[in-house]
Amino acid sequence: MSLKNLNKFELDQRIKSLVAKERELLHEILLTIKEIDQRRLYLEYGFANLFLYLVEGVGYSAGSAQRRIDAARLLSEVPTLGEKIQSGEVKLHQVSLIQKAARDVYKTTQKKVTAEEKQELLEQITSKNFQESQKEVASFFDLPVIEATTQVIQANESIRLSLTISKELADKIQQAQALLSHTISSNDIVDYLEYVTDRVIKQKTSVRPRPQEEVTATMEVKPFSARTRKTVINKDKCCQYKDPSTGKQCGNRWFLQVDHKQSRWANGKSTVANAQVLCSQHNQMKYRQEAGFKYLST
Numbered sequence: 001m002s003l004k005n006l007n008k009f010e011l012d013q014r015i016k017s018l019v020a021k022e023r024e025l026l027h028e029i030l031l032t033i034k035e036i037d038q039r040r041l042y043l044e045y046g047f048a049n050l051f052l053y054l055v056e057g058v059g060y061s062a063g064s065a066q067r068r069i070d071a072a073r074l075l076s077e078v079p080t081l082g083e084k085i086q087s088g089e090v091k092l093h094q095v096s097l098i099q100k101a102a103r104d105v106y107k108t109t110q111k112k113v114t115a116e117e118k119q120e121l122l123e124q125i126t127s128k129n130f131q132e133s134q135k136e137v138a139s140f141f142d143l144p145v146i147e148a149t150t151q152v153i154q155a156n157e158s159i160r161l162s163l164t165i166s167k168e169l170a171d172k173i174q175q176a177q178a179l180l181s182h183t184i185s186s187n188d189i190v191d192y193l194e195y196v197t198d199r200v201i202k203q204k205t206s207v208r209p210r211p212q213e214e215v216t217a218t219m220e221v222k223p224f225s226a227r228t229r230k231t232v233i234n235k236d237k238c239c240q241y242k243d244p245s246t247g248k249q250c251g252n253r254w255f256l257q258v259d260h261k262q263s264r265w266a267n268g269k270s271t272v273a274n275a276q277v278l279c280s281q282h283n284q285m286k287y288r289q290e291a292g293f294k295y296l297s298t
């Protein structure tokens with residue numbers, strides 16, 4: 001069928017029915033993401049978290065992935081969201097407003113927003129536009145409006161960053177700059193950031209040469225020494241977990257831990273040769289699997 005042959009009424013009908021199907025499909029996608037999330041299957045596929053899986057493994061943009069995660073998780077707490085998504089009364093970016101506000105509330109007050117509160121808010125923003133929803137969410141939680149951090153990559157690959165920080169953090173940075181004033185000659189916050197960053201990298205990765213007599217000492221001590229940890233982190237640099245069926249490596253660089261390839265309970269030694277870097281997610285997964293195996297084999 002050529003679209004050119006359709007008259008204006010038929011085209012109007014057609015797009016409306018396609019959009020309805022699109023919303024149904026979206027609902028099915030959200031249910032699928034929810035299932036993958038609950039079973040933490042992204043770990044087995046070789047990804048440190050659901051977000052990385054949806055971006056790198058499935059092909060969503062970062063924003064699309066985050067909105068779908070927000071919606072899939074809200075769907076677990078508030079099942080009526082499913083109908084509202086299918087009818088189009090609630091859009092994904094409105095769902096993200098609720099979830100982001102809930103995260104902000106938890107960050108500032110340590111209080112978890114309940115499913116009932118989210119349900120109530122969802123009713124309030126149903127059939128509203130984005131700006132109206134933004135106002136509803138802010139007044140519901142009594143949240144200040146904080147401008148998001150923006151990042152623009154420029155032609156020479158430098159990054160123009162615009163961010164909002166709290167008064168407390170600004171004061172802390174100033175105090176730290178004053179304490180470092182004998183080392184960093186300028187007041188420039190970029191110089192400060194570079195200095196602090198270099199220090200962190202050096203502290204976490206540099207290994208001092210081991211005195212000769214120590215080299216011959218037994219390495220069978222548990223757990224890993226600080227030296228072994230740094231050597232392994234320097235060598236591996238990122239999570240080494242690989243999905244056995246596809247060979248996909250996680251490669252995550254956040255929350256890295258040094259793991260015994262052969263576990264300590266199976267007489268694995270705390271040596272560099274028996275060590276690998278895993279992200280905390282994959283380390284936990286390996287631990288759960290080994291704990292199950294240990295349980296079954298004893």
Ligand SMILES: [Zn+2]
Nearest residue numbers: 239250279282
């Ligand atoms: Zn990992």
